[in-house]
Structure formats: structure tokens, C-alpha cells
Amino acid sequence: MLMEIYLSEEKAKKNNIDLNECYQKIDKYFKSRGVEIVSKGIYKGVKEDFDTFVIAQEQLPQTKWFLKVVDQWYISYFDDTPDSPEYREDALKTYYQVKEQVKNYVKKHRI
Template identity: 55%
Template sequence: MMMEIVLSEEKAEINNIDINECYNKIDKYFISRGVRKKALGIYEGTNKDFSTFACAQTGFPNSEWFLKVVEKWYCWYEGDTIEYREDALESYYRIKNRYANFFKKQKSN
């Protein structure tokens, strides 16, 4: 189980956000929960860390800064090879759009 997060220096500069502070917040989240940092923005856990990774996927986009600076965001849960990698950023926006359309239809009914 792994997560890779790449933040954009350009987006950070445009939004007046310190990219190093963002990486430090992400590090703190994972390391405080016992997940190993492999490299900048890359975190590796075991099956017991599933909830930590799932909470990151739902929680990070709710922060004031994450979506403003994230460039790439990948998760893989069933192995450590690229074939299992999921584009978490694409998934986030697809699901967000689906729910927005659902609630829009509910209001029009």
C-alpha cells in the first residue's frame, strides 16, 4: 500500500503557499500514524494502514491548501507495482462531480 503526492511549485507560488510547509504537513500526517516515508511525497504502509490511507484520500482535499497545490496524486492498495496504481486526483474530481450532479437532480425533482 502506497501513496505518491507531487505538489506543484508553480501552483504554490500562484496561491502564495509554502510548498515545503505542505510537504511537512503531509509527512507529519503519515509519520505520526506509523507510515514510512520512502522519498519526498511517497509513503509506504501495510494492510494495517488502510484506514490511514483512506482518510488521507478523503481528508487532504478538504484542507485549505491541498487542491490548490497538488499536481499528481496516486494510490495503490493491492501491491507495490505500477499496474495497481490509481489516479487519486482524477478519482476525487470524478466522484465530486457525480455527487454534485446527483444533488442537482434531487433539487430539481
């Protein structure tokens, strides 16, 4: 299981956000749950870390800063290396697809 998070310096400057603080917050989350930090923005877990990765995938977009600075975001639930594209999912694309589906459902059903 692997999560790759690449934050944009350009977006950070535009939004007056400190990228180092962002990475520190993400690192703290994963480190406190025993997930290995492979390198800046890359987190490697095992099957037992599944919940940790799912929570991160749900919670990161809910922060005030993440969507303002994220450039690329990938997750692999079935393999542990970023060079396994058959299992690598674009988490940012998935987030926006789900958001659009919910928006359309709510609009259609006037919830």
C-alpha cells in the same frame, strides 16, 4: 500500499503557499501513524495502514491548500511500489469524478 503526492512549485508560487510546509503537514500525518516515508511525497504502508490511507485520501482535498498545489496524486492499495501500473490509481482524477457524481446527484434530486 503506496501513496504518491507530487506538489507543484508553480501552483504554490501562484497561490503564495509554502510547499515545504505542505509536505511537512503530510509527513507529520503519516509519520504519526507509523507509515514509512519513502521520499518526499511518497508514503508506504502495509495492510494495517489501510484506514490511514483512506482518511488521507478523504481529508487532503478538504484542506485549504491541497487542491491549490497538488500536481499529481496516486494511490495503490494492492501493491507497494509505484512501478505497478495495473494497481495504480489516479487519486486526483477519482476525487474529481466522485465530486462531479455527487454534484449531479444533488442537482437531480434537489437535496
